[in-house]
Amino acid sequence: MIAGPRRHAGLSWAQAYATAWQVGRPLAPVSLPVGDALRHVLAAPVEARTAAPAFDAAAMDGYAVAGAGPWRVAGRVLAGDPEPVARLDHGDAVEIATGARVPAGAEAVLPYEDCHRCGDTVRGTRTTRTHIRRAGEDTAPGDLLAPAGRVLTATAAAAAAQVGVERVRVRPRPGVDVLVTGDEVVLHGRPGPGQVRDVFAPLVTAITDRAGGRLRTYRRVEDDPTALRAAIDTSDAPVLVVTGSSSVGVADHLHDVLAERSATWHVDGVACRPGHPQALARTADGRWVVGLPGNPYAGLVAALTLLEPLLAALAGHRRRPLPVAPVSGTVKLFPGGCRIVPVETVDDGARIVPGARSGSLRAAASADALAVLDAGWATGTPAPLLRLP
Numbered sequence: 001m002i003a004g005p006r007r008h009a010g011l012s013w014a015q016a017y018a019t020a021w022q023v024g025r026p027l028a029p030v031s032l033p034v035g036d037a038l039r040h041v042l043a044a045p046v047e048a049r050t051a052a053p054a055f056d057a058a059a060m061d062g063y064a065v066a067g068a069g070p071w072r073v074a075g076r077v078l079a080g081d082p083e084p085v086a087r088l089d090h091g092d093a094v095e096i097a098t099g100a101r102v103p104a105g106a107e108a109v110l111p112y113e114d115c116h117r118c119g120d121t122v123r124g125t126r127t128t129r130t131h132i133r134r135a136g137e138d139t140a141p142g143d144l145l146a147p148a149g150r151v152l153t154a155t156a157a158a159a160a161a162q163v164g165v166e167r168v169r170v171r172p173r174p175g176v177d178v179l180v181t182g183d184e185v186v187l188h189g190r191p192g193p194g195q196v197r198d199v200f201a202p203l204v205t206a207i208t209d210r211a212g213g214r215l216r217t218y219r220r221v222e223d224d225p226t227a228l229r230a231a232i233d234t235s236d237a238p239v240l241v242v243t244g245s246s247s248v249g250v251a252d253h254l255h256d257v258l259a260e261r262s263a264t265w266h267v268d269g270v271a272c273r274p275g276h277p278q279a280l281a282r283t284a285d286g287r288w289v290v291g292l293p294g295n296p297y298a299g300l301v302a303a304l305t306l307l308e309p310l311l312a313a314l315a316g317h318r319r320r321p322l323p324v325a326p327v328s329g330t331v332k333l334f335p336g337g338c339r340i341v342p343v344e345t346v347d348d349g350a351r352i353v354p355g356a357r358s359g360s361l362r363a364a365a366s367a368d369a370l371a372v373l374d375a376g377w378a379t380g381t382p383a384p385l386l387r388l389p
């Protein structure tokens with residue numbers, strides 16, 4: 001049965017959640033091509049390499065002109081034309097497309113709508129608007145696009161491409177290997193007699209992705225210490241999730257196997273219901289192991305309590321306070337800690353979805369979030385919310 005050093009038995013829910021944030025140190029930065037770095041946390045500021053615009057460019061289709069009109073049309077210049085057009089003298093014009101290089105000497109672009117062409121002569125009235133985007137007027141080399149600590153959004157990546165940034169320094173997304181224990185668990189298809197269908201694949205996949213991690217492998221391991229030992233030893237992911245195997249039954253081997261490996265326990269049991277037998281440990285070689293209870297709703301609670309903040313911290317995200325809302329409804333509280341209930345969000349707060357059970361996700365399926373109710377909660381008072389994946 002179970003042994004293992006239970007040094008952190010019975011942390012409060014808030015302590016366990018805070019611990020998962022605190023122990024996760026951002027992974028060492030890497031340099032990635034901008035296109036591969038989307039949604040990563042920036043480890044260094046993104047700064048422009050080139051000016052924008054890179055050259056004087058027309059902002060309208062029309063005629064680039066020099067001096068006062070009427071103007072003699074000397075040619076045409078289109079966007080992408082490689083050679084600059086000869087300098088315009090007073091009284092000269094070229095027909096020009098938006099984005100094309102404005103010839104030297106041009107003082108304004110007259111949009112087609114504001115002028116009239118007859119043969120090689122164009123007439124019109126210049127206004128105070130030049131319709132020329134001058135080189136460097138928006139961005140100079142070295143200008144800041146996004147500071148370290150921010151997530152590289154698609155918009156920031158596009159802005160980076162505009163000013164010559166090819167690679168960025170980011171925190172890698174922590175890889176996650178998942179070991180699903182339980183001889184009764186089937187990963188696919190309809191379960192046979194005495195079997196259950198695995199529920200954690202969609203939950204862990206979504207939570208990992210949302211927290212900034214990267215799911216690498218997802219596989220089932222027999223309820224056997226040798227198999228679990230081998231699976232733990234062969235994973236080289238920074239984070240290993242083990243589902244089931246967290247309690248005290250004859251088939252629950254996680255504590256023994258980690259104790260043999262001199263793992264350090266950061267969380268070993270949390271004073272909440274459900275989700276009590278959840279664990280967070282670190283192996284001697286620096287890998288994280290998150291133990292999720294096998295009961296489906298309890299496992300979901302644990303994934304939101306330990307896995308999500310750990311991954312977010314490793315990925316370099318800063319901790320933000322959880323949203324808090326008044327929660328209404330009826331539920332039997334847990335005197336020794338927190339009761340964690342599914343809630344649907346309503347205009348003035350959140351309402352408990354009744355009927356949650358440790359072994360069932362039915363109530364959570366129609367909820368938006370989980371509310372963490374401490375033993376002193378009363379209907380209508382505020383509680384922190386964990387957004388459901």
Ligand SMILES: Nc1nc2c(c(=O)[nH]1)N[C@H]1C(S)=C(S)[C@@H](COP(=O)(O)OP(=O)(O)OC[C@H]3O[C@@H](n4cnc5c(N)ncnc54)[C@H](O)[C@@H]3O)O[C@H]1N2
Pocket residue numbers: 180181182184185196197198199200243244245246247248249252274275276277292293294295296298358359
């Ligand atoms: N004597 C005690 N027994 C139990 C305790 C306890 O304190 N003393 N705690 C109970 C609580 S609370 C929970 S939660 C469970 C946690 O058990 P394990 O993490 O060891 O998980 P299993 O025993 O393997 O399975 C529990 C339950 O969940 C089903 N299961 C497991 N994996 C999956 C999966 N991937 N998808 C769907 N369902 C799964 C499994 O068939 C069992 O029904 O321990 C209690 N017992």
Ligand code: MOO
Pocket residue numbers: 272273274275276277293295298299358359
């Ligand atoms: O706490 Mo268990 O985690 O109730 O099902």
